[in-house]
Amino acid sequence: MIIETDQAPAAAARQYAAACQIAQSLQDNNAPLPRSLATKAMTAAYGITAADGTWTQRDSFVAIEVGSVLALRSLMLPDTPTRIVEALEEFEKRLPTQTVRSEEQISAQHFSTPLALAWLVSHLAVIGGDDIVLEPSAGVGMLAMWAERAKALHINELDSVRAGLLRHLFPESSVTSFNAAQINQHVSDTPTVVIMNPPFARNAAGAVDPFAAHRHFAAALAALQPGGRIVAIMPDSFKPGGKHGSLFDRATSGANIQLMLRLDKGFAGKGTAVAVRIIVADKGPANRRPPSTVNRASVRSLLEAIREIPPRSNIPPAPVPPTPCGSTRPVSLFGAFRAVPAKSFPRAARPLPSFEFATVNYRVRDPIAAAHDDTALYVPWRSQRLEFDNPSDHPSPLVESAAMAAVALPAPNYRPQLPKRVLDDKILSTAQLETIVHALAATEIDLPGRYRLPEKGLALVPHPEGQSYRQGFFLGDGTGAGKGRQIAGIIMDQWLRGKRRHIWLSDSSALIEDARRDWQALGGTPLDIQPLGRVRAGAGIEIGDSILFASYATLRSEAGGDRRLDQILNWLGGEFDGLLLFDEAHAMGGVAGGEGRFGATSGSQQGIAGVELQNRLPRARVIYASATGASDVNNLAYATRLGLWGEGTAFVDREAFTARIRDGGVAAMELVARELKAMGVYTARALSYAGVEYDILEHELTPAQIKDFDTYADAWAIIHRNMEDALAAAGVVDRLTGSTLNGQALSAARSRFESAKQRFFSALLLAMKLPSLLPAIDVALQSDQSAVIQLVTTSEALLSRRLADLDAADRAELALDLSPREYV
Known part of the structure; x- marks a missing residue:
């Protein structure tokens, strides 16, 4: 069910109220949770049954997941990793199997992480009390709940209702709703750890994108501090070698991969049964080939197969700003990771950066x-x-x-x-x-x-x-x-x-x-x-x-x-x-x-x-x-x-x-x-331009450059001759008499030709000047002078046209030529 943005806070509040009832039931006894209890809690929270269409069976599953997070906070976990996984698997067996899938769930890829797998991700991340943790696609917080011990937890979720639920679940953490495929553009409090379970095959608009997870991983890696750790649950196709191995190499460029794990049917019971891979990587230059993949059928067997968790890399210390002395009025300018008005979602106070003014x-x-x-x-x-x-x-x-x-x-x-x-x-x-x-x-x-x-x-x-x-x-x-x-x-x-x-x-x-x-x-x-x-x-x-x-x-x-x-x-x-x-x-x-070239203008x-x-x-x-x-x-x-x-x-x-x-x-x-x-x-x-002087830097064309210029001039002459034939073949001019049949088309075609030709030779001559220009810039810089360079064109319009002509497969393997040859 699609919820309008302005209705999302109310829907989130009702689902959270239902989740609180479910959590109480999970805490009170160790029996399996009946699906009827979740339906009853949703009916009480909304004041109406699902028959009215205000809420769906899928919404009740979301409330169960939120209730699980609430209940687990009061659960005393065992003291060893293996026993923790066993306890979480037993807890999850008490929850109803999610047999209902909605179009919205598939479109937005809302498949929550199983509890044991979510814990394993945080375990591999080795989160400490000094870490700044980011979860870019948080869902309802299955991964985030294991990162609350960090110094700061930043949670991002595009869906407005789930973002509202996260604000109820994590009132002391910042919650935003950006497109996680571009999360690196929105981060100012740079994370030291990223834990993530991104959409596998859909983009933010819900359109099919088989490489959505690759884009999310690359963006999260770009947001991470050097030396920071990223642990990601990825689709089975996210691997080196094979048909799309080059995309894996690009997405992980700048990462030193420490572990690669594969889990069969990793999301069984959550609405899908696909195999997944868990990637553990530290940001920094790769010092070896990616390790071999450890393949197991369950989280417990995966945990047993990991001999030791690779230690975290050292994170270079950030520059420490000078401590203000005698500050009496500290003011916070921390604006990152806040995308909703505070009056709508009140949050508990937390220490923020301050300075003296x-x-x-x-x-x-x-x-x-x-x-x-x-x-x-x-x-x-x-x-x-x-x-x-x-x-x-x-x-x-x-x-x-x-x-x-x-x-x-x-x-x-x-x-x-x-x-x-x-x-x-x-x-x-x-x-x-x-x-x-x-x-x-x-x-x-x-x-x-x-x-x-x-x-x-x-x-x-x-x-x-x-x-x-x-x-x-x-x-x-x-x-x-x-x-x-x-x-x-x-x-x-x-x-x-x-x-x-x-x-x-x-x-x-x-x-x-x-x-x-x-x-x-x-x-x-x-x-x-x-x-x-x-x-x-x-x-x-x-x-x-x-x-x-x-x-x-x-x-x-x-x-x-x-x-x-x-x-x-x-x-x-x-x-x-x-x-x-x-x-x-x-x-x-x-x-x-006023008065324009053609008379009065409005x-x-x-x-x-x-x-x-x-x-x-x-x-x-x-x-x-x-x-x-x-x-x-x-x-x-x-x-x-x-x-x-x-x-x-x-x-x-x-x-x-x-x-x-x-x-x-x-x-x-x-x-x-x-x-x-x-x-x-x-x-x-x-x-002021007082005392400003200038000299003209003249570049003499070399014989090779003159030859290149003549070659391109001959090429444009061939294009010009063939363009006239093309105009005749298209019925713009009469082939026999040469008379014009479509004046507008003829004018547009010749205008496009002349403008493209001028842009080409402008770029060509500019490139030919560089052998004289670049040494002159070096001399200026060595003389402690500034070099001011004017960009005549960035080819942005040309790039936009080329991208518009590409299909999804071509976009995944971009190989564009935006040089002047493109005009030819």
């Missing part, structure tokens, strides 16, 4: 005029208002336009809070600290007047009983000033003050890695920033307190009438006073429409979505960031929080503002920028 202290002085040549367009930047206690120069000199430098920012009264290490180690420059101070000071102020939402359109309506809207800030720095680092600093202040939900919008979802890099530099963890793209449109966002990252394209999108914008608003709540961060804000520049959808988001969250702290903020009036038309129009200004509304400023041209935009800086809501600086 400090207030950014500064002195406000009278404005200092920048000394410069009156004829210069740019002047060196310096803080005109603030003197910091521990100033740090920017890595490269910054400049400000002479017109902007003549205007001073107002005196702020906000003192941000940042990790003390950030200030002591001068991770943020004085220029970046100044932005953080002024941005947060600006968002402490409300715009004049009150407004209510319009019934139609985007223009807020003045109303005495409306909402007060918080003022925003525009960060207009150019490349090299570190806009991402400044945005991260603004978030960090709010994060440390207890505001843990924010929205970070940018031009592309791929930029989340840059955002995570800047956030990590200030002491955050990568998983504090979560992508909205992984949440299905229309579903509730259940990632808990975090920084939600999305592209503007995602913001404007909808599916089946479910808007992403409404999804975000539901997650934030109406009283939201966190940060709305519009990075690369010029992506919303078309909100006002407002862009992502600009409209961005303005509506601001309108619906009056108390949000809005930060815009764009290097082209004041270059065109359209790049300010979306900035509703800067006080450019409305009450207290010279412009009634946005339309009046854009019309007047557009008529005034560049001079009017410069005045707007100066006025915004004087108001304390705008700053714009750029890298």
